[in-house]
Amino acid sequence: MSFMDPLSSLLSGIRAEGSVVSHAVLTVPWTIRFADATPLTMISVLRGGGTLLLPDGTERAIGAGDTAIVCGPEPFHLADHPATVHSFHAAYEIACFTESAECSAQELGGIHWGTDSEEATALIVGAYRASGHRHERLLRALPSVLVVKEDAEVCAWLETAAADAAHHSAGSQALMDRLLDWALVCTLRSWFDKAGADAPSWYRGLADPVLAPALQSFHDRPAEPWTVASLAARAGVSRALFAKRFTRLMGRPPLTYLTECRMDEAEALLSDTDLGIAQIARSVGYADAFGFSAAFKRHKGLSPSTYRAAVAVTGPGSLALR
Numbered sequence: 567m568s569f570m571d572p573l574s575s576l577l578s579g580i581r582a583e584g585s586v587v588s589h590a591v592l593t594v595p596w597t598i599r600f601a602d603a604t605p606l607t608m609i610s611v612l613r614g615g616g617t618l619l620l621p622d623g624t625e626r627a628i629g630a631g632d633t634a635i636v637c638g639p640e641p642f643h644l645a646d647h648p649a650t651v652h653s654f655h656a657a658y659e660i661a662c663f664t665e666s667a668e669c670s671a672q673e674l675g676g677i678h679w680g681t682d683s684e685e686a687t688a689l690i691v692g693a694y695r696a697s698g699h700r701h702e703r704l705l706r707a708l709p710s711v712l713v714v715k716e717d718a719e720v721c722a723w724l725e726t727a728a729a730d731a732a733h734h735s736a737g738s739q740a741l742m743d744r745l746l747d748w749a750l751v752c753t754l755r756s757w758f759d760k761a762g763a764d765a766p767s768w769y770r771g772l773a774d775p776v777l778a779p780a781l782q783s784f785h786d787r788p789a790e791p792w793t794v795a796s797l798a799a800r801a802g803v804s805r806a807l808f809a810k811r812f813t814r815l816m817g818r819p820p821l822t823y824l825t826e827c828r829m830d831e832a833e834a835l836l837s838d839t840d841l842g843i844a845q846i847a848r849s850v851g852y853a854d855a856f857g858f859s860a861a862f863k864r865h866k867g868l869s870p871s872t873y874r875a876a877v878a879v880t881g882p883g884s885l886a887l888r
Contacts, residue, residue: 572766572768572769572772572785573704573751573754573755573758573768573769575785576701576703576704577701577704577750577751577754580605580606580694580695580696580701580704580750591686591687591688591689592614592646592656592658592686592687592688592689593656593686593687594646594647594650594687595645595646595647595650595653595654595655595656596645596646596650596655596656596657596658596687597643597644597645597646597650597651597655597656597657597658598643598644598645598657598658598659598660598691599641599642599643599657599658599659599660600636600641600642600643600644600659600660600691600693601641601659601660602660602693603639603640603641604639604693604694604695604696605637605638605639605694605695605696605701605702605705606635606636606637606693606694606705606750607635607636607642607691607692607693607694608633608634608635608636608691608692608693608694608746608749608750608753609628609633609634609635609636609644609689609690609691610632610633610689610690610691610716610749611628611629611630611631611632611633611634611687611688611689612630612688612689612690613630613686613687613688614629614630614646614686614687614688615627615628615629615630615632615687616628616644616645616646616647616687617644617645617646617647617648618634618636618642618643618644618711619642619643619644619645619648619651620636620640620642620710620711621638621640621641621642622710624710624711625648626711626713628644628713631715631716632713632714632715632716633713633714633715633716633749633753634711634712634713635708635711635712635750635753635754635757636710636711637705637708637709637710637711638705638710644689646687660691660693692742692746692749692750694746694750703830707765707766712753712757714753714756714757714760767815767816767817767818767823768781768816768827770815770816771812771815771816774811774815776801776802776803776808776811777801777808777811777812777815777816779800779801779802780797780798780800780801780808780812780820783797783800784797784824784827785827788824788827788828788831788849788850788851789848789849789850789851790851791851792824792851793821794808794809794820794821797812797820808820824851825861825865826865828850828851828852828861829850829861829862829865829866831849831850832846832847832850832858832862832870833866833873835849835850836870836873836874836877837874837877843855843858843859843870843871846858846870847859858870859871
């Protein structure tokens with residue numbers, strides 16, 4: 567069985583399948599409104615730049631070489647300047663995944679807006695749709711917008727790839743989808759690496775030479791009856807040293823972390839599958855449904871069956887689980 571690290575698991579439901587892919591060249595003044603209600607939108611600035619205007623009032627300037635990831639479904643704007651949205655300008659919108667949208671990814675991909683000049687802003691935009699709810703744990707670990715600086719060589723390569731895909735040759739949509747999937751993972755990893763103490767504990771732990779073997783073993787086989795002693799053995803250190811190091815780096819004791827991960831996984835399985843409660847219990851390391859149900863209610867505030875029924879009506883995002 568291959569190891570599924572936490573980041574890969576959380577990204578497993580996010581794909582650029584048939585994504586909106588735009589290689590846009592814009593001349594000032596301009597704004598783009600993003601209205602796709604997708605969980606993640608990625609914008610790579612190849613040349614020029616602009617300012618992201620988020621629903622909460624946040625303004626974030628991005629320039630050549632920057633890749634920005636905007637989290638959340640609320641519409642937002644990218645403008646050459648914040649004042650542009652209140653004056654005469656060329657206005658564009660990306661909204662191909664909404665119910666009333668009249669465009670398609672193929673129709674939007676590769677369009678050049680404005681005149682391609684040295685002063686123009688060139689962008690690659692990708693909007694990501696999600697299947698299921700596993701990715702929501704990842705979104706909770708991210709800020710509303712994050713920005714990573716890319717090398718000039720990467721920008722040149724991305725622009726060439728986008729230009730090739732714009733010709734709509736065979737496989738061009740699949741090429742850009744996979745390119746955007748790769749770019750998303752690379753951008754998130756770069757941001758987590760630079761975030762330091764602000765990175766999620768599961769990411770920091772995988773970078774630690776002592777904790778990494780134990781975390782890999784647990785995330786690969788969460789149903790096993792792990793103990794602090796068995797995890798310490800995987801790490802090759804004493805039980806006391808492992809527990810102390812784990813608590814200091816991860817912010818909670820090992821068994822608390824294991825329980826939280828198991829409950830998060832159970833939450834995803836209850837939301838996204840039709841598995842029975844007993845099956846879910848076994849898959850996350852509980853011998854019977856009774857013990858699992860008691861643990862789930864203790865940690866999430868609702869019994870598994872109540873949670874599943876509520877999700878079916880309102881969706882998991884509206885449940886105020888602790």
